[in-house]
Amino acid sequence: MRTRKAALVGALCAGLSVALTACGSSGGEDPDAGTNGVGKLDPAKIQDKARSAARDSSSVHLSGSVVSQGRTYKLDMRLKRDGGTGRVASDASTFELLRVGDELFLKAPAAFWSRGGKDAKGDGAAAAGKLEKKYVKVPAGDPAYQQFKGFTDKNVLLDGLIGLHGKLARGDHGTVAGARTIRVNGAGGSGGTLDVSLMGTPYPLRVQRAGGAGQLELSDWDKDFALTPPPKQDTVDYGKRIPSTGEGSSLPAPAK
Structure with missing residues (x-):
């Protein structure tokens, strides 16, 4: 009888060996077993x-929050080597960014644009209404270009966040x-x-x-996604400089 019971216990231990290091063992597993090392x-x-x-990755989905100068920004960005798209939001403003190669577009509600005051023609209210729900092309020479581009540059953004x-x-x-x-x-x-x-x-x-x-x-590392310029009918090109966004230096600087 004892021999049969011992054999049964031995069989049960063998059956559990996939999940346990050994029958009766406590915490002897290697946490790195079966990993990349x-x-x-x-x-x-x-x-x-x-x-x-x-x-080295081709793409990534980044989401979460960044605190800068006492203000919390929520990021939801999909990034590739040649651009990115997504949303940046805070308690004061929300805007969307889209970059395809060197072309950078900014989309925001009227309240976002009205914070910047007057447009190039001196009419802030008119500019805000004109730009709402439109993709505003940010010219490379505009002071805001590099600041906004940083949110769509995979390596710049990740290098600043991972350290x-x-x-x-x-x-x-x-x-x-x-x-x-x-x-x-x-x-x-x-x-x-x-x-x-x-x-x-x-x-x-x-x-x-x-x-x-x-x-x-x-x-979503290395998962590809479509990245194309917005339709022309939904795009506003202000030329050499866009109206002031009112954001200025209050934007976070994730690359630093």
Whole structure:
């Protein structure tokens, strides 16, 4: 009888071996088993691999919040090597951006444009009404061009967001959107945290910025999407300079 019971217990243990390290074992599993191996690297190397993977990718979906000068901006951007599209919103304003190559377009409600005062002809109300629901082409020579373009430039935006501050340390294993990750902490977490995928390419999947300056999710790596200029009937070209947006230096500078 004892022999039969021992055989039964042995069979049960064998059947559970896929899920357990050993029958009766407690916490002996390797958290990096079956992964891409970056979880065993030094934290600086993990961050470097995540940055390289981000730079080499063809596209990404970035969403979350960035805190700048006491104001919280919500970002929802889809980015490619040659442009991007999406929305930036705060409690004061909301606008959409679309860049195809060097062509940059800004779309916003009338309230966004009216904050900037008068247009080139001196009539702010008329300009706001004219521009609402239109894609306004931002000329490359306009002071706002580089500022707005930064939100549609994949490498510029990601380079500014992924970097951690202070001494780096390898954190816990976890999951982000179902994907297994390893966390890197900067200055014990106060310098930001970075969750890097342990499956396949070590893409950054979540960034918590230093000093509580926002959190962003990074997904849909290398998933292509359509990126085309808006229809001409929906576009306004102001020439060398667009009306003032009223945003000025209050916009966040994610690349710094």
